[in-house]
Amino acid sequence: MEGLCQGVVFPSVHTLISAWVPPNERPVLGTCAYTGNQFGTIVMLATSGLLAASPAGWPSIFYISGGVGCLWSIVYFIWGASSPATYKRISVEERKMIEMAQATEAVSEQPKEKMHTPWLSFFTSPPFLALIAAHSANNWGFWTLLTEIPSYMKNVLNKDIKSNALLSALPYFAMFCMSFVFSAIAMQLNKRNCISTVTSRKLFNTIGLWVPMLALIGLAYVGSDQSNLAVILLTITVGFNGSCYLGFQINHIDLSPNFAGILMGITNCVGNIMSIIAPLLVGFIVTNEHDVEQWRIVFFIAAIIYLVGNGLFIIFGRANVQKWNDPPAKPRRNSTPQVESQH
Template sequence: MVLNGRTSSLSELKAPTFGWRHLQCLMICIGLTAAFAMRVNMSVAVVAMMDNKAANPDFPEYHWSEKTKARVLSSFFSGYVFTQVPGGILARRFGGKVPLLCSFTISSILAILTPLGVSIGGWKLLCFMRFLQGFGQGVTTPSIHTLIAKWSPVEERSSLGTYCYSGIQLGTVTILASSGVLASSSLGWPSLFYIPGGVGLLWAVAWIIWGANSPSECRNISAAERTLIEESLKCSVEQEERKSKLSTPWRKIFTSAPFLVILLAHCANSWCFWTLLTQIPSYMKSVLGKDIKSNALLSALPYLTMFLLGLALCPIAKYLEKNNYLSATMSRKLFNTIGLWVPAVTLIGLGYITREQADLAVILLTLTVGINSAVHFGFQVNHIDLTPNFAGTLVGLTNGISHVVSAMAPLLVGYVVTDTKNPDQWRIIFFVAAFISFAGNLLFILFGTTKVQPWNDEQVVQTHEMKPLRETNVEPNHAKNQSVL
């Protein structure tokens, strides 16, 4: 590379401490915060909508059965699954910026219109609007994974990916913690839809200005940071264009054992995560006897713990991998085991909790959800390990199929928990989630890997494990890859 008339090696270039790759992660994190607030708000809003006298009697109250409530809660996932795979294909072909922009914009508009929709068409129109909202958000994860694959150096992949996805917990915490106050305020439960929808629209404007598909498309990135990323990923503009034209090896993907175990681990995690996320407010109210304000704060506590633990584990995971204390494969399996097997144990304990042990129930719920943040260093980034070229497509497949499973979770609660105050019925729900969580991680331990698969690139004939940039031999001057900046 030639800088100001002289040749410079990669080692002579110093990337900024906070660069454009970090700004992209920050923007994605904020966008996910708003998106998940729009996704989770129904879990708490439906409690206020069905028992509004306890919150704000100035707004309408709806008398729905538990089965109807279950349909409302699962309708988002029913739409979410349809755009996962198309979202991955679009993100790989055209980049992740525009699909992510469209996703959050559509979801924000629908969130703002939700109170009007339910007043006009009741629960049926509400389900349809939630279906459309899920349909719009279906491209979110494939787009984000595609962006992470383009923007993160190999040895920063776990940490930058976790920073991006920490928006999930941040959005969940924000909406759950504020729901009691908002539902009881003069704005009432409609504010649970108006506020995150408005934030999402503001984010869309900022994303248009600062978002970018890759370092090569970012005009403001420094030469040092672009070189750091591209040398680590061994990519260039020409290579990116060539990779975007590769045909998706569908048959090889669906016959790949490493991919299939990611899929099963993802399904297991989604079942456990969404069972708790959609049902904790109801469980707090019915079994533990918490009012809507204390319910909101206690429901948010597990996700606040998850957010903080995720950030705390980032430097630990990076340190272990960067200093070769753990191979990438062992690191993925270790953190995935922590994230899925510890919750399996605590869910079984949760099944035996009574109303008199409310404090212990809160502790177990907090531990169950909080420790689950470790999966961000497990199967969550394993898609990129297996195939950087098709990471968006892979995550679209696993996310789509896993959310079919997620849609079944609240439906199962609706059919099993006919008496919401009966802890024995809730025990069945917790035991099912524990078994699924245990089985999903067991298969990941047995068959999971971080080796790049042969079908990642038509030119690759052997599997190999991606190594951090510092471990590769990079010659100071690449005559064939020189460019004038």
Template structure:
């Protein structure tokens, strides 16, 4: 009889340091970065499209009103909201690999067609193209969550999920930092659509070759790594084969306190993040006299910091959980608090900055956005904790609600800030953004699998290792058996 601790240690030593689960996460990160670049590219390209004096004048210029510009920029998110929940359901039925492939491939083709669409159909066709891109990318996060739930051992769930979603910051940094150079190059502003689109199609080819829904469907995963994952998830691979698809327990989900707390945390995070993303440039220019949009590198600095801190937090969470220093629930609460509560201080402080303190304001802005990466190891991964079977569906639901919140945030700013040069009005916005963050997750958040995850269990349980696994090494080969 082998103890649980000995079994876990043996599996860890037998599994490769960089395994197929790490390759899956790396590829998801790169694909997500290309998708995010396709999401934010129009925000920087539209500047050159409406005023090519600071870019390459050989490319067409469009004279759109601010109202038309707002419609163009928001069209992506109108499509994005529609496919969140259906994306979660589809991910369970057809698998995350196919859904992610379709989402990124379609979005890439549409990105390549965008310059042609503008010249042929004007802003209306551009809005339609962006709507379709959002409609396709709405399935992205449910698909990624479904894949992470299948590929990550419980103790690595935070870190692997964090690595996957760090692609969002990577894509944002690259497109913002390179926008000025690309706009002025011989390729002009269309290159902001061509390059991410081409990268997305190249990624799709690689994903067809190396992507997989789960370890059971991946022929190249080692026996040791497959056993490590299935052992950690407290499942046997054979139990998954032929298992009927469970119906989504809608009523149980909407009456679940952990889910409702998770939903509110996701909405709070989106409110703060999109308030900063959409309104801080205006605040910096109007109140502090610092136009960060004119400096591509300065615009990318907060998101570069977020990317770097995210990569630093992932191994930290991995170490704390794998060494059993803290439980999964404590880890989620710790990183969620770091990501949501530390910005409270910096946001309030930012509201009291003067024009003479603009450099300090940039530092506070960078720190506020950067620390948000910790929250992704809290509420973001918590969907998989609560229900591995319905993780994609759950993230689709909370992501839809969070985007409603992020859409309301700019409207609140427009209602409160009637004079963009009035620091007191901006201070109200920062206080609202700071205190929309709440303590509910600290008190009621949990990493326990909920009873509605599997209708056959009827009880809340913690994921624990199986009792008997024998690891044998001989002649350089590793064999695992129960």
């Protein structure tokens, strides 16, 4: 039930970014929005061991994280808005600035319920299929590490539960910080008009997937007696993955501002299938959690998927609004018969 409910979060966030954020600010502000995901990961990984060992026991992990989610929902229900036009507290100047920036894009003025969703165009579009591949590759590596790092640190690196919790959070703290570093770089490139939008997307996506790919290959050959080096490589792997927020993560809005939420829903669905398969495959491969060679296979598989996913994004990825972004509206059916002309 939690998974079903959370499935709407990313598509909703993409729809809000498309409606609220001017095109030239989307990479940076989109990164700011999505780094909240890493912030929550950092807090819960770092404190879960302490909470489990507290008098409240392991259920406190669920009570606290669930309670924070409920509190956020109330706050957002009070102060959130779907668009600048529906937000009462925005100034006239800011709303006009956003709306004028949005007008430079091919954003349809038709009411959403009248727009025909071009499903066939989605799945016959090479840029969108490449986007699915990049999102799936990212999720495979991300969730392989997120679900397996604690086990790897405990059984291979021989870390105790308290240091394990803090060290498990370290890579995601690095990702949180590096996301802002990459955002600052992207902001400077944007101000100086150094590179095109599509080049920027591919550059940051390559940093976010291929640098971790190289780190995973290195991690595959780290012995159990080199725990510090393993932690450094894990931190690099996850930390540089934050560059993807400026790559594929925002590319849905580039391709189609009108259907950004739907596109994110599709790629996130396929990506989450990868998130399910990856830990299951790890469980199938790693029958002995103390065996470094079995973990090596896991890291190599993730590295190969990173290689292929970003390779397809480099070849077929685009950052211009696609022609199917603004399809013709479905014709209305008139309830009254038309009178034929007598002339």
